[in-house]
Amino acid sequence: WVPVVGLEIHAQISSNSKLFSGSQVQFAAPPNSLVSFFDASLPGTLPVLNRRCVEAAVMTGLALSCSINKKSLFDRKHYFYADLPAGYQITQQRVPIAVNGSLSYSLCTDNKMSQMVTKTVRIKQIQLEQDSGKSLHDDTRSQTLVDLNRAGVGLMEVVMEPDMCCGEEAATAVRGLQLILQTLGSSQAVMAEGQLRVDANVSVHHPGDPYGVRTEVKNINSIRFLAKAIDYEIQRQIEELKNGGTILNETRAFDSKLGCTVPMRDKEGKQDYRFMPEPNLPPLILYDAKSLPANTNHQQVVNIDWIRERLPDLPSVKRAKLVEQYGILPEHSFTLL
Amino acid sequence: QVSAALKEGQVTPTELCQRCLSLIKSTKFLNAYVTVAEEAALKQAEESEKRYRRGQPLGALDGIPVAVKDNFNTAGIETTCASNMLKGFISPYNATVVQKLLDQGAVLLGKTNLDEFAMGSGSTDGVFGPVRNPWSYSRQYKEKSIPKSRSEDKESHWVITGGSSGGSAAAVSSFTCFAALGSDTGGSTRNPAAHCGVVGLKPTYGLISRHGLIPLVNSMDVPGILTRCVDDAAVVLGSLAGHDPKDSTTVQDNFKPFELPSVTDVSKLSIGIPKEYHAPGLSSEILSVWAKAADLFKNAGAKVIEVSLPHTRYSIVCYHVLCSAEVASNMARFDGLQYGHRSDVNESTESMYAATRREGFNDVVRGRILSGNYFLLKQNYENYFIKAQKVRRLIANDFVKVFRSGVDILLTPTTLSDAVPYVEFIKEDNRTRSTEDDILTQAANMAGLPAINVPTALSERGLPVGLQFIGRSFQEKQLLTVAKWFEKQVKFPMIQLEEVRKHDHGVFQHQKSASL
Numbered sequence: 001w002v003p004v005v006g007l008e009i010h011a012q013i014s015s016n017s018k019l020f021s022g023s024q025v026q027f028a029a030p031p032n033s034l035v036s037f038f039d040a041s042l043p044g045t046l047p048v049l050n051r052r053c054v055e056a057a058v059m060t061g062l063a064l065s066c067s068i069n070k071k072s073l074f075d076r077k078h079y080f081y082a083d084l085p086a087g088y089q090i091t092q093q094r095v096p097i098a099v100n101g102s103l104s105y106s107l108c109t110d111n112k113m114s115q116m117v118t119k120t121v122r123i124k125q126i127q128l129e130q131d132s133g134k135s136l137h138d139d140t141r142s143q144t145l146v147d148l149n150r151a152g153v154g155l156m157e158v159v160m161e162p163d164m165c166c167g168e169e170a171a172t173a174v175r176g177l178q179l180i181l182q183t184l185g186s187s188q189a190v191m192a193e194g195q196l197r198v199d200a201n202v203s204v205h206h207p208g209d210p211y212g213v214r215t216e217v218k219n220i221n222s223i224r225f226l227a228k229a230i231d232y233e234i235q236r237q238i239e240e241l242k243n244g245g246t247i248l249n250e251t252r253a254f255d256s257k258l259g260c261t262v263p264m265r266d267k268e269g270k271q272d273y274r275f276m277p278e279p280n281l282p283p284l285i286l287y288d289a290k291s292l293p294a295n296t297n298h299q300q301v302v303n304i305d306w307i308r309e310r311l312p313d314l315p316s317v318k319r320a321k322l323v324e325q326y327g328i329l330p331e332h333s334f335t336l337l
Numbered sequence: 338q339v340s341a342a343l344k345e346g347q348v349t350p351t352e353l354c355q356r357c358l359s360l361i362k363s364t365k366f367l368n369a370y371v372t373v374a375e376e377a378a379l380k381q382a383e384e385s386e387k388r389y390r391r392g393q394p395l396g397a398l399d400g401i402p403v404a405v406k407d408n409f410n411t412a413g414i415e416t417t418c419a420s421n422m423l424k425g426f427i428s429p430y431n432a433t434v435v436q437k438l439l440d441q442g443a444v445l446l447g448k449t450n451l452d453e454f455a456m457g458s459g460s461t462d463g464v465f466g467p468v469r470n471p472w473s474y475s476r477q478y479k480e481k482s483i484p485k486s487r488s489e490d491k492e493s494h495w496v497i498t499g500g501s502s503g504g505s506a507a508a509v510s511s512f513t514c515f516a517a518l519g520s521d522t523g524g525s526t527r528n529p530a531a532h533c534g535v536v537g538l539k540p541t542y543g544l545i546s547r548h549g550l551i552p553l554v555n556s557m558d559v560p561g562i563l564t565r566c567v568d569d570a571a572v573v574l575g576s577l578a579g580h581d582p583k584d585s586t587t588v589q590d591n592f593k594p595f596e597l598p599s600v601t602d603v604s605k606l607s608i609g610i611p612k613e614y615h616a617p618g619l620s621s622e623i624l625s626v627w628a629k630a631a632d633l634f635k636n637a638g639a640k641v642i643e644v645s646l647p648h649t650r651y652s653i654v655c656y657h658v659l660c661s662a663e664v665a666s667n668m669a670r671f672d673g674l675q676y677g678h679r680s681d682v683n684e685s686t687e688s689m690y691a692a693t694r695r696e697g698f699n700d701v702v703r704g705r706i707l708s709g710n711y712f713l714l715k716q717n718y719e720n721y722f723i724k725a726q727k728v729r730r731l732i733a734n735d736f737v738k739v740f741r742s743g744v745d746i747l748l749t750p751t752t753l754s755d756a757v758p759y760v761e762f763i764k765e766d767n768r769t770r771s772t773e774d775d776i777l778t779q780a781a782n783m784a785g786l787p788a789i790n791v792p793t794a795l796s797e798r799g800l801p802v803g804l805q806f807i808g809r810s811f812q813e814k815q816l817l818t819v820a821k822w823f824e825k826q827v828k829f830p831m832i833q834l835e836e837v838r839k840h841d842h843g844v845f846q847h848q849k850s851a852s853l
Binding site: 037040041042043044045046047048049076078080081082085086087088144146272274275276279280281282 | 423
């Protein structure tokens with residue numbers, strides 16, 4: 001059996017204000033205290049793009065060796081839910097800001113960390129989108145409590161192609177991404193604070209056969225649980241197929257108490273999101289040193305080359321420097337960084 | 338002129354304000370206003386008066402009573418969009434254009450009536466009832482109308498204002514304010530302007546901020562300006578236009594307010610007459626007014642040529658697809674959760690949403706939401722939405738080609754006929770009416786071009802007929818210059834309304850000459 005694992009990672013952008021409005025971004029503030037008119041979807045309000053969020057996405061794209069699209073577009077993704085005040089999310093479905101990158105990570109082949117193997121996962125794309133608010137279901141009083149502090153916070157959705165084969169690979173790749181994001185400062189990427197959320201796409205097939213039906217696993221709250229959830233799901237699928245059953249293309253939630261995945265009662269997967277271009281935002285145009293028109297106000301444009309020049313050393317570079325400068329073993333550089 | 342009168346102290350802002358407020362009361366039967374903000378207006382008038390006494394008015398608009406269509410957010414004053422969904426909604430912020438008017442010292446009298454959420458061409462489909470065209474009560478109309486029997490009085494013969502900015506048009510036409518804001522998505526400012534005999538300007542898309550204008554079609558909406566003469570429209574435009582950082586679709590270029598020349602030589606102009614605007618259903622009366630106007634330009638030495646905008650006939654269908662798709666999207670936010678009407682049904686979030694939306698929206702809105710969602714479905718998107726976008730590009734290109742060929746301004750009718758009686762109008766449903774009535778105005782919205790209705794003549798029934806000028810993008814100065822010249826030539830008669838005469842006063846004479 002060949003397991004196939006892909007990941008959709010949502011990283012909250014580390015910025016002072018939200019993606020399209022000026023309200024503050026802050027964890028654990030009193031409910032509904034960081035909500036602008038736009039975040040509450042008051043009629044007549046319009047989105048205004050936050051420059052810092054664009055820079056964060058460009059930085060991340062460059063760090064992941066992506067091509068940065070000089071022109072990207074914004075779209076509306078429609079669905080009704082209490083934590084989505086406008087009835088749609090602004091995202092980048094047609095043309096995202098960055099595409100075709102890769103992330104390398106190292107696995108130990110044995111427990112003593114004496115042999116390291118480098119693996120690569122392709123990054124399909126990075127897109128900018130809005131986070132939703134939070135809803136808490138209070139079943140005892142049959143009510144839902146909605147907190148919109150998080151509504152509209154900027155997210156980078158990083159899509160990793162199904163190049164991984166098990167929980168450990170996925171966990172390592174995510175840790176690698178986390179470290180990069182934290183080094184760049186584009187996201188604090190702390191899963192416990194909801195700044196990094198990971199959904200896994202899992203399927204299995206026999207070697208030589210086409211890919212099997214995949215399931216999406218959500219509700220994973222830590223990297224440790226990510227590995228557990230994926231491994232459980234792989235096993236579940238293998239058992240199911242061995243017993244002559246079939247895999248449904250469904251969304252499953254990871255139950256950390258039971259250590260297993262369960263089907264989600266939410267039918268989110270089968271919805272038609274009725275994507276439509278966001279008419280209030282012109283195409284996002286980015287420049288580089290070559291294409292930058294003369295006499296432009298530095299404050300008004302985002303220059304990819306300018307950002308590239310100011311990228312800090314990425315973890316992989318730092319590790320290589322440690323190995324070279326101090327002659328330590330590569331596996332020890334991973335312990336340090 | 339009233340601006341000058343204010344400056345010279347011939348009349349005070351509070352007097353002006355009070356007169357307008359009392360005129361609003363005596364013309365209540367027009368149903369032009371949804372909310373009258375009497376106290377706030379008088380306070381603003383007092384502030385303005387203080388400034389005039391100090392000799393420091395803020396500008397031409399200081400102390401001038403204005404009205405705003407009820408789909409613009411006004412802080413502290415109810416904003417309803419003539420819908421149950423927003424009844425009682427008091428916005429916490431002012432739309433940018435409202436704020437600009439207030440910053441110039443204008444006195445906001447109140448919010449005007451419209452079709453619900455600006456969907457309609459009659460101003461008949463709002464929850465506060467239809468708006469009546471002031472010309473229904475004019476001597477000119479009454480003289481020409483033949484009552485069918487003695488029992489039939491003016492009550493059943495009144496004519497519509499057109500829409501959807503009917504309240505604003507009626508307010509300006511009946512002298513209750515000097516200027517009003519409307520919105521224009523498919524003709525909603527120009528159509529009622531034509532039927533009510535006032536100037537209705539649709540500016541270039543991207544010139545004036547939409548922040549705070551509750552959207553119908555984000556890619557076509559513009560705030561519209563309604564006034565009694567072209568010069569006034571230029572003054573209001575000057576105070577509203579320009580980049581707004583809160584609206585990413587406004588252009589960054591600096592806007593320079595302009596004054597219109599009083600004398601213009603039109604012999605250097607090339608006026609285009611698009612043959613496709615000789616639309617089916619165009620009344621022979623309007624056709625003849627249009628032809629006379631063309632002759633007017635010819636005789637003044639201008640070059641008047643027939644041009645073609647071949648994709649005009651696709652514009653209505655294209656508009657309906659794009660409009661309903663955007664409506665479906667824009668209305669998704671109305672769920673009763675954060676603001677507006679919320680249903681008592683609360684077994685589940687979904688049932689609350691469904692009940693709220695069923696109770697809050699009228700059939701017209703719901704119809705457009707349903708069709709819009711249909712067009713946006715994955716399996717239909719390519720065939721409807723994308724196709725319509727492509728056709729939209731073709732329509733816009735028609736104009737580009739014509740303007741590139743040397744034509745400066747296009748001259749077309751604004752409406753197919755003069756205003757029809759309400760009892761006739763409601764015989765057809767909203768969708769049919771919109772389809773018919775929008776045909777002459779809506780291509781300008783597709784292409785984002787500026788266009789203006791200028792009242793031209795009275796029909797045989799004694800009702801206003803207007804003509805439309807369409808100009809190049811961001812060339813409002815040229816457009817308004819030509820419009821002003823035309824206005825001067827045709828000398829459109831003033832409405833003779835008994836209610837206005839009763840409020841006669843030396844200064845109101847100034848008012849009647851129409852201008853600021």
